[in-house]
Amino acid sequence: MARRPASGGSRLPSIKDVAAAARVSIGTVSNVMNRPELVSPATRYRVEQTMSDLGFVRNESARQLRAGTSRTLAYVMLDASNPFFTDVARGIEETADEKDLSLFLCNSDSRSAREYLHLARLEQQRVQGILITPVDAESPALRQIARRGTPLVVVDRTRAEADLCSVSVDDTQGGRLAVEHLVDLGHTRVAVVGGPLSIGQVRDRLDGARQAWREANRPQDALIHLPTEALTVAEGASAGQRLVGMAARRRPTAVFCANDLLALGLLRTSLAAGLRVPDDLAIVGYDDIDFAAAAAIPITSVRQPRLELGRTAARLVIDEATSARHRHQQMIFVPDLVARASTLSATRRPVAKAAGAVHSGPHPR
Amino acid sequence: MARRPASGGSRLPSIKDVAAAARVSIGTVSNVMNRPELVSPATRYRVEQTMSDLGFVRNESARQLRAGTSRTLAYVMLDASNPFFTDVARGIEETADEKDLSLFLCNSDSRSAREYLHLARLEQQRVQGILITPVDAESPALRQIARRGTPLVVVDRTRAEADLCSVSVDDTQGGRLAVEHLVDLGHTRVAVVGGPLSIGQVRDRLDGARQAWREANRPQDALIHLPTEALTVAEGASAGQRLVGMAARRRPTAVFCANDLLALGLLRTSLAAGLRVPDDLAIVGYDDIDFAAAAAIPITSVRQPRLELGRTAARLVIDEATSARHRHQQMIFVPDLVARASTLSATRRPVAKAAGAVHSGPHPR
DNA sequence: AGTCTCACTTGAAAAGTTTCAACGGCGCTT
DNA sequence: AAGCGCCGTTGAAACTTTTCAAGTGAGACT
Numbered sequence: 023m024a025r026r027p028a029s030g031g032s033r034l035p036s037i038k039d040v041a042a043a044a045r046v047s048i049g050t051v052s053n054v055m056n057r058p059e060l061v062s063p064a065t066r067y068r069v070e071q072t073m074s075d076l077g078f079v080r081n082e083s084a085r086q087l088r089a090g091t092s093r094t095l096a097y098v099m100l101d102a103s104n105p106f107f108t109d110v111a112r113g114i115e116e117t118a119d120e121k122d123l124s125l126f127l128c129n130s131d132s133r134s135a136r137e138y139l140h141l142a143r144l145e146q147q148r149v150q151g152i153l154i155t156p157v158d159a160e161s162p163a164l165r166q167i168a169r170r171g172t173p174l175v176v177v178d179r180t181r182a183e184a185d186l187c188s189v190s191v192d193d194t195q196g197g198r199l200a201v202e203h204l205v206d207l208g209h210t211r212v213a214v215v216g217g218p219l220s221i222g223q224v225r226d227r228l229d230g231a232r233q234a235w236r237e238a239n240r241p242q243d244a245l246i247h248l249p250t251e252a253l254t255v256a257e258g259a260s261a262g263q264r265l266v267g268m269a270a271r272r273r274p275t276a277v278f279c280a281n282d283l284l285a286l287g288l289l290r291t292s293l294a295a296g297l298r299v300p301d302d303l304a305i306v307g308y309d310d311i312d313f314a315a316a317a318a319i320p321i322t323s324v325r326q327p328r329l330e331l332g333r334t335a336a337r338l339v340i341d342e343a344t345s346a347r348h349r350h351q352q353m354i355f356v357p358d359l360v361a362r363a364s365t366l367s368a369t370r371r372p373v374a375k376a377a378g379a380v381h382s383g384p385h386p387r
Numbered sequence: 388m389a390r391r392p393a394s395g396g397s398r399l400p401s402i403k404d405v406a407a408a409a410r411v412s413i414g415t416v417s418n419v420m421n422r423p424e425l426v427s428p429a430t431r432y433r434v435e436q437t438m439s440d441l442g443f444v445r446n447e448s449a450r451q452l453r454a455g456t457s458r459t460l461a462y463v464m465l466d467a468s469n470p471f472f473t474d475v476a477r478g479i480e481e482t483a484d485e486k487d488l489s490l491f492l493c494n495s496d497s498r499s500a501r502e503y504l505h506l507a508r509l510e511q512q513r514v515q516g517i518l519i520t521p522v523d524a525e526s527p528a529l530r531q532i533a534r535r536g537t538p539l540v541v542v543d544r545t546r547a548e549a550d551l552c553s554v555s556v557d558d559t560q561g562g563r564l565a566v567e568h569l570v571d572l573g574h575t576r577v578a579v580v581g582g583p584l585s586i587g588q589v590r591d592r593l594d595g596a597r598q599a600w601r602e603a604n605r606p607q608d609a610l611i612h613l614p615t616e617a618l619t620v621a622e623g624a625s626a627g628q629r630l631v632g633m634a635a636r637r638r639p640t641a642v643f644c645a646n647d648l649l650a651l652g653l654l655r656t657s658l659a660a661g662l663r664v665p666d667d668l669a670i671v672g673y674d675d676i677d678f679a680a681a682a683a684i685p686i687t688s689v690r691q692p693r694l695e696l697g698r699t700a701a702r703l704v705i706d707e708a709t710s711a712r713h714r715h716q717q718m719i720f721v722p723d724l725v726a727r728a729s730t731l732s733a734t735r736r737p738v739a740k741a742a743g744a745v746h747s748g749p750h751p752r
Numbered sequence: 753a754g755t756c757t758c759a760c761t762t763g764a765a766a767a768g769t770t771t772c773a774a775c776g777g778c779g780c781t782t
Numbered sequence: 783a784a785g786c787g788c789c790g791t792t793g794a795a796a797c798t799t800t801t802c803a804a805g806t807g808a809g810a811c812t
Contacts, residue, residue, distance in 0.1 A: 034536055036768055047792045052770060062790060077535050082511040084768035087448040088797050094508075102476060102492070103677075108468045115494065124508050127467070127492035129480065143459075143489050146447040170442050171399055255681045286681045293683050312468075316620045316651045318658050318683030401798060412762045417800060427760060449798030452767050 035076040044072040055080065086148065094124050095339065096144045097177070098137060098154040102129040104253070104283065105311040106328055107155065110177060113332020114153060121340055123150060132157055132221075132252075145172050151339035153177050159188075159222055173342035177335045179222055180352055187342060189335040189353045193223050196324040196357040197230020200278045200306045201245075203322070203359055205238040207366075209276040209304065215261045215288065216280025217249040224253070224280045227308060231278055246274065253280060258287025265303075266295040276304035276365070282314040285321050289364065293319075304365040320362035327355050400441040409437040420445065451513065459489050460704065461509045462542070463502060463519040467494035469618070469648065470676040471693055472520065475542060478697020479518060486705055488515060497522055497586075497617075510537050516704035518542050524553075524587055538707035542700045544587055545717055552707060554700040554718045558588050561689040561722040562595020565643045565671045568687070568724055570603045572731075574641040574669065580626045580653065581645025582614040589618070589645045592673060596643055611639065618645060623652025630668075631660040641669035641730070647679040650686050654729065658684075669730040685727035692720050 041048045046065060053060050054069045061069070072078075086092050095118050099107045111127055118125045128144070130137035134157045141163065144152055151173040156164060159179035168174040168186055176188035204212055214231045216224045228247065235245045248264055250257040258279060265273065265288070279285040285307030289299060297303045299319050307314050310325035334353055342348045406413045411430060418425050419434045426434070437443075451457050460483050464472045476492055483490045493509070495502035499522045506528065509517055516538040521529060524544035533539040533551055541553035569577055579596045581589045593612065600610045613629060615622040623644060630638065630653070644650040650672030654664060662668045664684050672679050675690035699718055707713045 038768075048769085049771080049792060049794095050790085053791085056770075060790075065790080077531070079535060080511050081452070081513065081768050082508070083448040083452040083513065084797090085511075085770075086797095087446070087452055087799085088768080088770045090770095090797075102467075103470060103473045105468060105470070108473070111467060111494070124493070124505065127494070128489075129476070129492070140489065143447070146445050146450075148446065148448065166442070170444060255677055259681075286678070290681050290683060290685070312620055313651070313678050316624075316655050318655060320655070403798080413799085414762060414764095414801080415760085418761085421800075425760075430760080446798050449767090450800075452769085453798080453800045455767075455800095 034081075035078050036081070037078070040069065040072050040076060040078050043076060044069045092148050092150050093122070094126055094147075094149050095151050095153065095336065096126045096128060096140075096149050098128045098130055098140050098144075098152065098156075100130060100132055100155040100157065100178075101253075102127070102131070104281075104309075105313065106281070106309040106326075109311070109328040110155070110332040110335075113329035113334075114336040115332070116329070117333045117336035117340070123340070130157060134158065134161075138163065141167060145170070148172070151175070151343045153335050153339055155179065158220075173339050175335050175339045175342070177331060180354065184350060184352055187335075187338045187350050187352070189331055189338065189355075191326040191331065191355045191357050193226035193357075194230035194233070196308060196326070197227040197232075197278070198234040199230075199357060199359045200227075200308070200324055201231040201234035202238070203361065203365065204276045204278065204304060204306065205234065205240070207276070207304065209274075210240065211244050211246075211272075211274040211276075213246050213248050213265065213274040213277040214280070215248045215250060215258070215277055215284055216253065218251060219249075221253070227280050248277075250280075250284060253283055255283045255287040258284035258289075259291045260287075262288040262291030262295075266292060266297065273303075275302070276300075276306070278306045278308075280308055282307035282309045282311045282321065282323055285323070285364075286313060286317060289317060289319065289321065300363065300365050300367050304367075306359075306365060310360050315360075315362065317364075319364050322362045322365040323360050324357050325360045326357050331355065399446075400443050401446070402443070405434065405437050405441060405443050408441060409434045457513050457515050458487070459491055459512075459514050460516050460518065460701065461491045461493060461505075461514050463493045463495055463505050463509075463517065463521075465495060465497055465520040465522065465543075466618075467492070467496070469646075469674075470678065471646070471674040471691075474676070474693040475520070475697040475700075478694035478699075479701040480697070481694070482698045482701035482705070488705075495522060499523065499526075503528065506532060510535070513537070516540070516708045518700050518704055520544065523585075538704050540700050540704045540707070542696060545719065549715060549717055552700075552703045552715050552717070554696055554703065554720075556691040556696065556720045556722050558591035558722075559595035559598070561673060561691070562592040562597075562643070563599040564595075564722060564724045565592075565673070565689055566596040566599035567603070568726065568730065569641045569643065569669060569671065570599065570605070572641070572669065574639075575605065576609050576611075576637075576639040576641075578611050578613050578630065578639040578642040579645070580613045580615060580623070580642055580649055581618065583616060584614075586618070592645050613642075615645075615649060618648055620648045620652040623649035623654075624656045625652075627653040627656025627660075631657060631662060638668075640667070641665075641671070643671045643673075645673055647672035647674045647676045647686060647688055650688070650729075651678060651682060654682060654684065654686065665728065665730050665732050669732075671724075671730060675725050680725075680727065682729075684729050687727045687730040688725050689722050690725045691722050696720065 037048055037051050041051045054066050097111055097114050115125050128140040137157050153175055155178045159181050165185050176186055178190050180188050180190045214228050219225050248261045250261055285305050289305055292303050307321045307323040310323040314321040314323045402416045406416045416434055419431050462476055462479050480490050493505040502522050518540055520543045524546050530550050541551055543555050545553050545555045579593050584590050613626045615626055650670050654670055657668050672686045672688040675688040679686040679688045
């Protein structure tokens with residue numbers, strides 16, 4: 023059983039107390055923990071007993087100070103309540119587990135000030151590496167951290183300058199896929215929903231949408247933009263209100279939402295207002311979070327390989343931390359479109375199974 | 388601009404380097420950081436300049452080793468991809484921010500081994516306090532950690548022994564609310580969906596459901612249990628399959644799901660199979676996550692005050708860490724029911740607005 | 753001129769661990 | 783009996799910071 027140390031205070035026993043109680047030197051106790059093969063079985067056993075008797079807990083600060091290495095990675099998430107990012111985190115975790123590193127999650131909640139605070143603390147903590155989906159991918163603070171020696175990789179964004187590792191998905195291409203899909207289905211009035219434009223992902227996705235629209239030779243003004251303040255279900259619902267408020271003949275017959283949360287909110291408002299989806303209004307989302315497929319009318323969405331994103335990012339940061347000759351890389355994944363009921367009307371649906379999701383392959387141009 | 392230290396290696400400059408470059412003693416540099424009012428403005432300015440010139444980053448391990456205090460809290464979450472827990476985390480964060488503490492999130496993913504690993508590392512890290520939604524609330528490991536001196540509070544579970552602080556919501560009561568609601572609506576065949584029973588929350592919610600059923604004098608065998616392997620959308624869908632496979636006259640007319648993820652999965656399968664919700668099948672979920680309200684048919688759910696849960700837990704752990712005379716407390720919140728379209732058929736719906744969610748007050752017995 | 757105060761600054765100890773050169777004893781070999 | 787190598791153990795230095803008693807010097811007061 024664990025007992026408190028005999029001393030009056032509540033101080034945890036140190037390696038010194040263990041050494042004294044086990045009648046060995048401090049060095050031996052340390053060896054028991056770090057290189058047990060150097061210690062004779064008898065001594066080792068005695069020391070281990072003493073450690074558990076005393077309730078010894080190794081002091082990580084001291085360990086790290088002396089040894090100079092830490093065993094943790096950190097991921098600074100843009101929005102912990104968006105399942106997309108928790109899935110990325112899961113991917114990171116997988117690789118971290120393999121390498122016996124632990125992962126700390128921090129949430130910047132899209133606020134630069136919070137992000138900065140987290141980064142400062144992580145750097146002071148001398149974590150092995152930082153993964154971050156930054157509020158602003160071009161921030162010079164990121165490079166500074168990397169330059170000072172903490173490996174850092176940008177997740178889900180690319181930096182214009184290639185001065186850092188980054189792992190991302192081609193958002194422009196994703197936007198194109200979405201709109202090409204709608205064009206293929208014959209839609210001629212389409213709305214793109216999303217904002218704020220300060221978020222790079224949003225900009226790129228909408229840009230891609232516009233490109234595809236232009237290339238399909240559709241008139242500029244038949245693609246309208248409904249701005250939102252954030253990428254949330256509530257904002258999606260509010261955009262939906264604006265949409266259903268429009269006169270039926272002016273109203274777009276399809277919308278592309280910059281992420282699935284918006285799409286979910288918009289779907290709900292539209293159904294509540296009596297619109298039929300997809301017949302009156304087709305909806306495409308982005309991210310393919312589980313909730314998109316689980317919606318009552320499963321939502322067509324641009325799928326990003328989020329677990330793979332996380333895994334790759336973790337691999338890169340570990341490489342940067344351990345390999346002497348590391349080159350920065352910009353990895354860009356290609357998204358694909360998962361067509362579901364929110365765009366495929368029953369008559370056009372290629373597969374009879376009502377519940378089935380249809381994975382499109384790489385999209386034909 | 389930040390420059391690398393002159394020395395060939397990539398070692399970060401230490402306080403000693405700063406002192407040398409600014410021609411002051413080490414103690415003065417430390418004072419600049421920790422008690423700037425003791426340092427003359429001129430010196431302070433010079434030291435601060437030097438720090439930023441050299442790209443000095445304070446070593447948190449050394450600071451913590453010497454000062455003996457840490458400025459971080461940690462929350463070990465049961466399932467980072469369940470929005471309920473990220474909302475609890477947000478509540479914790481709020482309080483942590485106020486006290487200028489930073490919060491690290493760890494994900495045990497419902498696996499004891501991972502949980503144990505995280506706890507061990509956090510204890511070694513000497514964090515200020517640990518908040519945890521444990522896989523097993525009765526685990527003796529939790530008490531041991533608290534006894535050794537790391538303040539620890541259990542979130543969303545109560546310990547049978549009151550040897551730790553805990554903050555939770557009355558799950559039995561929540562189960563009762565759900566089933567009372569269904570009984571009030573006249574349902575006579577009800578299914579409860581959830582598992583595994585090793586999860587305390589699930590046990591309590593189902594117990595509450597049974598109690599309410601018994602008290603309504605409904606026959607035992609008219610309340611059936613559909614077990615699940617986990618509390619996920621996929622498992623909910625699979626339970627839904629079993630449900631729709633039943634002969635219509637034997638099939639329950641309402642289900643109570645142990646959480647909203649199950650309810651979402653089940654809702655989707657039911658709709659896909661052509662059942663009308665709530666007329667053929669009424670559905671009640673648990674947790675009232677945002678996605679429950681955002682579903683195409685908004686789901687009636689038992690609401691827990693999750694932000695408040697987090698805030699309170701954080702306050703308790705901080706109290707335990709700082710106040711000399713702290714008494715362990717078990718705080719139990721009372722859930723309430725949010726009635727929505729998934730149980731209120733159009734004819735019975737009390738409010739005409741199609742999209743509106745109806746918050747029930749404390750439920751009448 | 754001597755003493756006192758005050759505002760800053762300094763130097764050294766201390767925190768708990770890791771690391772490594774050195775040591776002691778033991779069994780072998782010659 | 784002397785020398786050697788080996789195994790297990792030891793002791794001390796080092797990591798970077800905080801803390802605090804003590805020191806310095808300038809000005810004020812008597």
